[in-house]
Amino acid sequence: MFAIVDYDTGNTRNLKKALDYLNIENQLTADEQTILDAQAVILPGVGAFKPAMQALENRNLVAVLQQVKKNKIPILGICLGMQLLFESSEEYGYTKGLGLIKGNVKAIPKRQLKIPQMGWNQNQTFIKTSFPIDQQYTYFVHSYYADCPLENIVAGVDYGQLIPSLVQNNRVIGMQFHPEKSGRVGLNLLKNFQRMVIEDDFSSN
Amino acid sequence: MLAKRIIPCLDVDNGRVKKGVNFVNLTDVGDPVAIAAEYQKQGADELVFLDISATNQRRKTTINMVEKVSRQVFMPLTIGGGIKSVADMDRLLKAGADKIAINSAAVANPELISQGAQKFGNQCIVVAIDVKKDAGQYFVYVNGGRKKTNLDAISWAKKVVELGAGELLITSMDQDGTKDGFDIKLYQSINQVVDVPIIASGGAGNVSDFSQAFLEANVDGALAASVFHFGELTIADVKQFVKSKGVVVR
Numbered sequence: 498m499f500a501i502v503d504y505d506t507g508n509t510r511n512l513k514k515a516l517d518y519l520n521i522e523n524q525l526t527a528d529e530q531t532i533l534d535a536q537a538v539i540l541p542g543v544g545a546f547k548p549a550m551q552a553l554e555n556r557n558l559v560a561v562l563q564q565v566k567k568n569k570i571p572i573l574g575i576c577l578g579m580q581l582l583f584e585s586s587e588e589y590g591y592t593k594g595l596g597l598i599k600g601n602v603k604a605i606p607k608r609q610l611k612i613p614q615m616g617w618n619q620n621q622t623f624i625k626t627s628f629p630i631d632q633q634y635t636y637f638v639h640s641y642y643a644d645c646p647l648e649n650i651v652a653g654v655d656y657g658q659l660i661p662s663l664v665q666n667n668r669v670i671g672m673q674f675h676p677e678k679s680g681r682v683g684l685n686l687l688k689n690f691q692r693m694v695i696e697d698d699f700s701s702n
Numbered sequence: 703m704l705a706k707r708i709i710p711c712l713d714v715d716n717g718r719v720k721k722g723v724n725f726v727n728l729t730d731v732g733d734p735v736a737i738a739a740e741y742q743k744q745g746a747d748e749l750v751f752l753d754i755s756a757t758n759q760r761r762k763t764t765i766n767m768v769e770k771v772s773r774q775v776f777m778p779l780t781i782g783g784g785i786k787s788v789a790d791m792d793r794l795l796k797a798g799a800d801k802i803a804i805n806s807a808a809v810a811n812p813e814l815i816s817q818g819a820q821k822f823g824n825q826c827i828v829v830a831i832d833v834k835k836d837a838g839q840y841f842v843y844v845n846g847g848r849k850k851t852n853l854d855a856i857s858w859a860k861k862v863v864e865l866g867a868g869e870l871l872i873t874s875m876d877q878d879g880t881k882d883g884f885d886i887k888l889y890q891s892i893n894q895v896v897d898v899p900i901i902a903s904g905g906a907g908n909v910s911d912f913s914q915a916f917l918e919a920n921v922d923g924a925l926a927a928s929v930f931h932f933g934e935l936t937i938a939d940v941k942q943f944v945k946s947k948g949v950v951v952r
Contacts, residue, residue: 517773543823545823638825681776
């Protein structure tokens, strides 16, 4: 069973619908034991970093998610859920994150571009990966990006600069885009995550 | 690079797509799920559903429709029409909408834009503006284009973005239904005063209308209804052509 962390942020139901469509057994939950017993944990999220961390804190889920990593249970963070995996964010002032991947979340520099980045952008892979994402378009809605070491960037998109779109640190994976809104490509990425979980194959290089 | 979006728009009444959609392989031409799935297959980047139901009772069925479509179709869904409160927005978002478009209600109560943006984020709030030219000036129309306001469309666009609109869906009533192409000058003028994505609507007739809107007015998306519904153009036709003109599409 895949646990979708329920902490009252954004639209977790669309993610659930995508997993249901793929016949991936899942449950929306904020229960500590259910999360720690799960085969994999998915951290969704839409909204701002600070209130999201506060909501996790209020439900005592910060320590639980750190324990999930220690227990080697795979975690997939999506959109804001991916950003929460990092050490900190500068959104509305410095806020500490979950610290499961090295790096910090920063505002996308404005330059000549519209913020948020909203729409479909084309991914390019930098690390050998089983995720079928190279050259594929996925759907993004975000104003902040993860500034993190290259070794953790599996794929990225060009939005005035490199924006990490898929990051990985062993069993901790983050997707900046919305796989549940990225059509067939997004569904295939979720399916691939499920395969990695079943086979415990998180190798990348 | 971010791709330009091609967006079919569907009118919905009582949970059914109105004005039948004429795809050869669909037996039930009013079924929103079947139509949405067909557009997903064709490569649409997003879908806009406009609820034209006249009564609250019929509007309620829209929520069920959104629920059903979002269980089968995995791309961004924008829902507009008759949304008057933050509670209305909340119900539609919970049912599976990604963005909410407001039009007349935004004119009647501009606060609704900021309330929605604060609660759900700017990216959720699309302000739809119906525009008609009069003596060289663009005016905002409400109530499905039936009522003229004294609002200047360019200033109104600027104002709604300041209030928190994350995207603008601008329909040229002069061009709508003509198949004469998008009102390029209108979109150029609005693009100069706002920094959020702009979706052009009204006037699409052939593939070159789309490339013109992207290349000359730099809009982020182009919306059309009848040319897609009746198979005069497919999404693939449009994408192939605009790509050949150097526009980035998915």
